[in-house]
Amino acid sequence: MIQVQGISKSFAGQPVLRELSFEVPDARITALLGANGAGKTSCLRILCGLLRAESGQVLVGGVDPALDPQGVRRQLGVVGDREGLYERLTVAEYLDIFARMQGLSGAALKSALASVSEELELQSLWQRRMGGFSQGERMKVSLARALVHQPRHLILDEPTRGLDVLAVRLLRRTLLRLRSAGTAILFSSHVMPEVAELSDRVLVMSQGRIVGRGSPDELIAETGCGNLEDSFVALAYGERAPVAEEVV
Amino acid sequence: MLGANSKRGAKENSHTMLQLQLMLPLLRKEFLEAWRDRRALIMAVSFALLFPVMIAGGSTFMIKKKAEEVTRVAVLGSAQAPVLAEKLAGPGMEVVSLDDDEPRSLLGEGYHLVLVIDDEFEQRYRDFLAPSLYLYVDSTNTSSGRAQRQLQERLASLQQLVVTQRLVARGVATQVLAPWKLEMRDVSTPSARGALLLAMVPGILILTLFVASLATSVDTSAGERERLSLETLLLQPLPAWQVITAKMLAVASLGWLGSLMSITALVLLMPLMPLAELGIQQATTLSGVVSMGLLLVPLALLVAVLQILLALRSQSFKDAQTQLSILQIAPLVLLMALDMAQVSLEGGWQLVPLVSHQQWLKDLLVGEVVSLPAVLAGSAVTLLCVAVAVLLGARALRRESLLTAA
Numbered sequence: 024m025i026q027v028q029g030i031s032k033s034f035a036g037q038p039v040l041r042e043l044s045f046e047v048p049d050a051r052i053t054a055l056l057g058a059n060g061a062g063k064t065s066c067l068r069i070l071c072g073l074l075r076a077e078s079g080q081v082l083v084g085g086v087d088p089a090l091d092p093q094g095v096r097r098q099l100g101v102v103g104d105r106e107g108l109y110e111r112l113t114v115a116e117y118l119d120i121f122a123r124m125q126g127l128s129g130a131a132l133k134s135a136l137a138s139v140s141e142e143l144e145l146q147s148l149w150q151r152r153m154g155g156f157s158q159g160e161r162m163k164v165s166l167a168r169a170l171v172h173q174p175r176h177l178i179l180d181e182p183t184r185g186l187d188v189l190a191v192r193l194l195r196r197t198l199l200r201l202r203s204a205g206t207a208i209l210f211s212s213h214v215m216p217e218v219a220e221l222s223d224r225v226l227v228m229s230q231g232r233i234v235g236r237g238s239p240d241e242l243i244a245e246t247g248c249g250n251l252e253d254s255f256v257a258l259a260y261g262e263r264a265p266v267a268e269e270v271v
Numbered sequence: 272m273l274g275a276n277s278k279r280g281a282k283e284n285s286h287t288m289l290q291l292q293l294m295l296p297l298l299r300k301e302f303l304e305a306w307r308d309r310r311a312l313i314m315a316v317s318f319a320l321l322f323p324v325m326i327a328g329g330s331t332f333m334i335k336k337k338a339e340e341v342t343r344v345a346v347l348g349s350a351q352a353p354v355l356a357e358k359l360a361g362p363g364m365e366v367v368s369l370d371d372d373e374p375r376s377l378l379g380e381g382y383h384l385v386l387v388i389d390d391e392f393e394q395r396y397r398d399f400l401a402p403s404l405y406l407y408v409d410s411t412n413t414s415s416g417r418a419q420r421q422l423q424e425r426l427a428s429l430q431q432l433v434v435t436q437r438l439v440a441r442g443v444a445t446q447v448l449a450p451w452k453l454e455m456r457d458v459s460t461p462s463a464r465g466a467l468l469l470a471m472v473p474g475i476l477i478l479t480l481f482v483a484s485l486a487t488s489v490d491t492s493a494g495e496r497e498r499l500s501l502e503t504l505l506l507q508p509l510p511a512w513q514v515i516t517a518k519m520l521a522v523a524s525l526g527w528l529g530s531l532m533s534i535t536a537l538v539l540l541m542p543l544m545p546l547a548e549l550g551i552q553q554a555t556t557l558s559g560v561v562s563m564g565l566l567l568v569p570l571a572l573l574v575a576v577l578q579i580l581l582a583l584r585s586q587s588f589k590d591a592q593t594q595l596s597i598l599q600i601a602p603l604v605l606l607m608a609l610d611m612a613q614v615s616l617e618g619g620w621q622l623v624p625l626v627s628h629q630q631w632l633k634d635l636l637v638g639e640v641v642s643l644p645a646v647l648a649g650s651a652v653t654l655l656c657v658a659v660a661v662l663l664g665a666r667a668l669r670r671e672s673l674l675t676a677a
Contacts, residue, residue: 071506074671093508107503109300111307116300123296124507126289168503 030079057228100169110154125172159190301521311486323537348388374407383418473632483529488578493591515664527571
């Protein structure tokens, strides 16, 4: 479980996160929904220990990333808002290197590599260098790198951006499998249908604050809107977006 | 209590071992990335080989130019003094006796000098009336000064010979005319003369360390930051100092091998270079190459980590390239400034990175022995600087602006 308690962060005196508190329970998919500049990426970076909160506390599996960033990183899998691949490495080299950095070796390493290769359908890419990969291929490799050490917590920053239908389906299938395995999953997104379909819980962020939380159905009911997109607009911008009937 | 302490010690040791083991895949990643970067490799190899080829070509050109330096003198009126014209000819001077011609036009036809012997030369010479010789020279010709000096020296020596003969014929001791005799003795050894020609080599070898590793240092720091792969790396359970160290080793490997390639190519090209004709003997041997290679290891590490540090501080990939290009000139400027200021580089200077390396390389290039204690002390200081730079680099990796600026 990831627990966030009252964290604040500012850049150059400009507040980005304000007293943010939420939880990401195990075996659940939690979506972080927010417009550009809402503070999603900063929040995720604090959870990973890349940025430090000015106040409040974060616990990832009971470990504070500010105090033990390496301890947190051992139990986290992260897919950033860009894939962070190395174009001169093959997929096999890349995954082997990152798995070893997480402490895997021997039979465990072999089995972990085989497992991600099969689950994310990487066999045909395995010996290819990553320069020139399509967006979908890059995402698959990046996800494989995040999952190869079987982390208890998974953080994804806009994972479906630029993906085709097949890649999205593969990602969806993987996340659902991980949820059943008990992984706590937190992902940020702009894509409402994706969030509505995948997430158990949604956190709506606006101007560094959580302005709404609950399941997609609960948010829709709470705002009285017809869909999650309208609910998001109502919560994030404090206005009720025009529903289809009103437009007609 | 003692048992608990030893248990804790063993645990800490095994933790350190595990941390170092986790660094191995990181090293592999950095080396694969660095050595597969075709652009960086081409840059490193080209510069490393270009420099020895330039030295080889330069020395051959110098010899060729020297061999071609024959002074051509046209003598008009040689019938008046046939022996004089004959005695002027010799090594490095070609004398052609011509009939009457226009000196100006002869100077335009490839003659460096035109010597005109007066019509009454023979008669005036016999009468001891100091006949005239007219020397025509085109001072706008770059070779005229050298040719003029050469001819005047020959004429002076001939004049001295005639004077001596005349005095001897009259029973005067020639020593009366020469209260002293000046003889030149060149005490420079072939090695030292070699040092003169090869004086610029250490500076360029050090420059090779910078140039050969430039592209990789920018790519692994500013490049990774722009591509956001640095963020992925920082998300791994590795301390920041290990990340910097792995990057430094990969970058230094390129710079160091570039310099080693330069040294090796230079030594291999030496037999093809006309060094003997320049009075230089080949002093650098295989052991000299190995020694130079070993001496450059700490400096290669320092250059690598400094370049990475600077690139991490820059705003973008392009900014990093610009800043590092300026940094490359800095050591050459420093070394040249010290050379021009004729600073005595003894004592404390032997501990200063770059300066000490330049001195050691200079000595090894001409086959001289370098002091082992001085090398050990200087290398230790350089490695200390490397350690400080690694810690600064680790701090730079923890800077939030590193990610937020990307």
